[in-house]
Amino acid sequence: MRRLGMIASLALACVAFTSIAAQKPTPTDPRIWANEIWQAAKAGKADQFENLLKVNADAADTNGLFAAARRLDEHANAREAARKVRMDELRKEFVEFTTPGEKANLTKALKAATELSIITTNKEALLAEPGMRDLVAKAQTAAHDAESRGELLEASELFILLNALYEESAVYKKDTERVNQRLIMLRLYAPERLWEMRDARQKALGEKPLPAYNALGDNWRTKLETITQVLVERAMGYAEQHVEQAGRTPMLVGGLETVRTMITTPDLRHAFPSLADDAARETMLKFIDEQITKLGDGRNDALRTSWLLDRLRETNDRTVKIPSEALLHEFGNGAMSRLDEFSSIIWPDEVRRFQRTTQGRFVGVGIQLEYDERMNVRVVTPIEGTPAHRAGVRPGDVITKVDHKVIFGLSLDQAIELITGPAGTQVVLTMDRKVDDKDTKEIDIPITRGVINVITARGWKRTGQREDDWNWYVDEASRIGYVRLSQFTETTADELARAAASLKQSGLNGLVLDLRFNPGGLLDQAVKVSRRFVSVPGGRIVGMKGAGGQVEQPELSRPNQATLANIPIVVLINEGSASASEIVSGALRHYADNGSLDAVLLGQRSYGKGSVQNVWPLTGNAMMKVTIQYYTLPDGQIIHRRPGAAAWGVPPHIAVEMLPKQTEEAILKRRDADVLPEMQGQAGVVRTDPDELLTNGVDLQLEAAVLLLKARASIAAGQANSVK
Structure with a gap:
């Protein structure tokens, strides 16, 4: 949210x-x-x-x-007209769902209120309205009541929406996290019970039932079987290196409180029957409360941690009898949650997924997946040159089985875990493939898994079958280039360098660097990308501030690598731009502000994830990730959004708003435009023209960026003519 x-x-x-x-x-x-x-x-x-x-x-x-300017003005006016229409619709819904009667519905009223808060131009005034305050008070009471009754899905919906309304103040953050903890535990230990709850909730809301429950991959004992107390104690030791240096006490309290949450989640009795024993449960809860009180003396070192875990396990074995690996799993999660959202134990069943998301290459078959409207796992597109592409997988194929096991009802993560595996091994995907608008056929496609290299630099329009076959110009007449960086992997800087070389050879006048929804990645690649633009000798790109408060390990510019230093640039950022993308955008803004770089940042404030995590091995199949430093921009500003901070992230020079519907449409159009050309014309495949993002007023941020660079190019052309 x-x-x-x-x-x-x-x-x-x-x-x-x-x-x-x-x-x-x-x-x-x-x-x-x-x-x-x-x-x-x-x-x-x-x-x-x-x-x-x-x-x-x-x-x-x-x-x-001037025509481009007028068109952007028209599109901005159309956005405002759409805003007004939607706000009127939401106001009517708000009144309808808050008026006593058959249609009164707190959840639907809160959804309307949340969307209103997103698109209004005065959120503070909206939240101060009497009707809004009355709704919030009722929703808060209803959420707590639902949690106490064990109606966790209802409670979660309400707390999530309340948290969205008051995200800046985080008033409902703890409530939201606690209820979601309960649901995550159910997902792990009692998945069928959670499915029953979700299915009943869907039907109660008048929505279509869920797909049939599929137990494939839902054995928690297999996932947690190698978890030991030694693993958790080692994790606690590494956690002491956290940048905030808060010590062990908050972690130990967090671990005990999460075990309390586990014990007081009634539906976990489906997995752990002894939780139904009231006397046993009360004895365990009394022990937890006593230990939390004792932790207040502050003398909480490694020895006390070991003692506490011993006593916790002993008391558990005498009372609620939760298996040791499950108890330690939840204690560890609770302890690390007191550090920050990016510090955690990477448990044995999570290591492969973690490695897949942090490396530029992984082992798999090379397909992008999504849910369709019926919750089937559908192929968005195969990646060019990958095993799936060579095997003939097409966009729109629906995967029904993996190695002849039905996957209907699995999450995307579960499906991906089944599809991926060691390089050189084979997996058989059973597909439903469209043969025309009405009919499908079932086919089996055997695929040999291999190393997948993820291309992170993309251009404006595909020109061929390879992942690097792009027309890099968004406006060929004005020679305005366009490069999207989807993340920062080990090849990102080299990919940008190749794109830049191609553009410069053909007379580049300006460049749009699109970092929107870029979640980040490797620090060294962010530094190398920044060096392409910064020509100031010895100019700081980024620094790291550790627990001592001193800026350490500054990364500096290398002017001989600044091949794009003299090119006007517009950097697009939004609330999805995080980490490494904030380092790049923050550095470029700094040098633009001091006159060393001809650049404009446009869009919306970035996410505010500017922390450095170190990863240590805990055992042969588990790891620990801890935040040890904060990134600082060249002026010393911390990017990271810390609790209570009034400023965070990287603000744009000029804010250009897109309504949620516009953002969603832009993402879908860009996705469909990126489909490989050879797939065009196949049943179920629609390949769009990315120019529609500009001409139809869908992507106002990109449209404004192109206009600015056209203007800047005309300035340069005028200056050149004056010299002549």
Whole structure:
């Protein structure tokens, strides 16, 4: 829900782009106009930026600049019209669902309120409305009541929505985390019971039932069988290196409180029958409360940790009799949750998934998956050159079986775990494939797993079958390049260098660097990418601030690598830009602000994940990930969003808002445009033209970026002509 809250928090910043009246006549000389709009964007003058879009239709337009400005203005106006229509609809829903009667529904009312808070231009005023405050009070009471009755799905829905409304203050964060802890435990230990609860909830809400329960991969004993007390104690030792240096006490309290949550989750009795014994349960809870009180003396070292875990296991064995590996699993999770959201034990069953998400290559078959509208596992596209591509897997294929085992009802993560495996081994995927608009056929496709190299730099429009076959120009006439970095892996900087070389050979005038929804990745790659733009000798790219408060290990520029230093650039960021993408965008903003780089950051404030995690092995098949430092930008600012922080992440120079529906549509259009050309025309495959993102007003952020770079290119062209 962070994404929803971040959009809402940015709404006020975008008011100037949507509602400030013109302050002075718009210049009709293209060169004057181009310079003014570029400078307005760099200075963050949203009112002036908006005013400059209102170009008179009679103004001479030699290179299409004014037409592009008017089109962006029209699209911004269309967004505001859509905002008004949607807000009116949501207001009606809010009244309908909060008025006593048959249609009264707290969850639906909260959903309407949450969406209102996202798209309104004044969230503070919205939340202060009497009707809104009354709804929040009722929802809070209902959420706690639902949790006490064991109606965890209802409680979770309500707390998640309340947390989205008040994400900035985090008033409901602990409640949300606690209830979600209960659901995560059910998912692991009593998955069929959770399925029953979810299915009943779906039917109660008038929605379609879930797919039949599938027990494949749901054996918690197999997943946790190698967990020991030694593993947890080692994890606690490494956790003491956390950047905040809070010590062991919060971790020990967190571990005990999570065990309490486990014991007080009634539906876990389906997995652990002794939890139904009231006397045993009360004895265990009394022990936990006593130990939490005793931890207040602060003398909590490795010896006390070992003693506490011994006593916890002994008391458990005499009372509720939860298997030791499950007890230690939950204690460990609870302990690490008191550090930060990025520090955790990587349990044995999670190691392969962790490695897959942090490396640029992994072993698998090379397909992107999604759920279809019926919760089937569907292929988005095979990755070019991978085993799946060579075997003939197509976009739209529905995977029904893996190695002849039915996967209907599994999560995407579970399906991926079954499909992936050691290199050189074979997996058989059974597919339902469309043969026309009505009929499908079932086929078996044997695939030999292999190493998958993930390409992270993508261009504007595919030109061939290879993953690096792209037209890198979003506007060929103005020579405006476009590079999307989806993450930072071990090859990202080299991929960018190849794209930049291709662009520069053909006369690059400006570059859009799209870092939206880039979750980050490898630090060294963020540094290498930044060095492509920063030519200041000895210029700091990023530093790391540890527990001592000193900035350490600064990474500096290398001017001989700054091949893009003289190219105007617009960097696109949003609330999904995190970690390594914040390092790049933050460094480029710093050097743009001091005049060393001709760049503008555009979009929305980034996520605020600026922490460094170190990973240690705990056993042969488990690891520990701990935050040991914070990233700092060249000016010393910490990127990371710490509890209670008023500032975090990287703000854009100019905020351009997109409504949630626009963002969703842009993501889907971009996905469909990235389908391999050879797939076009096959049954069920629709390959879209990415130009629709600009011409149809779907991606206002990209449209504004292209306009700015067209303007900047015209300034350069005018200066060149003046020199001649």
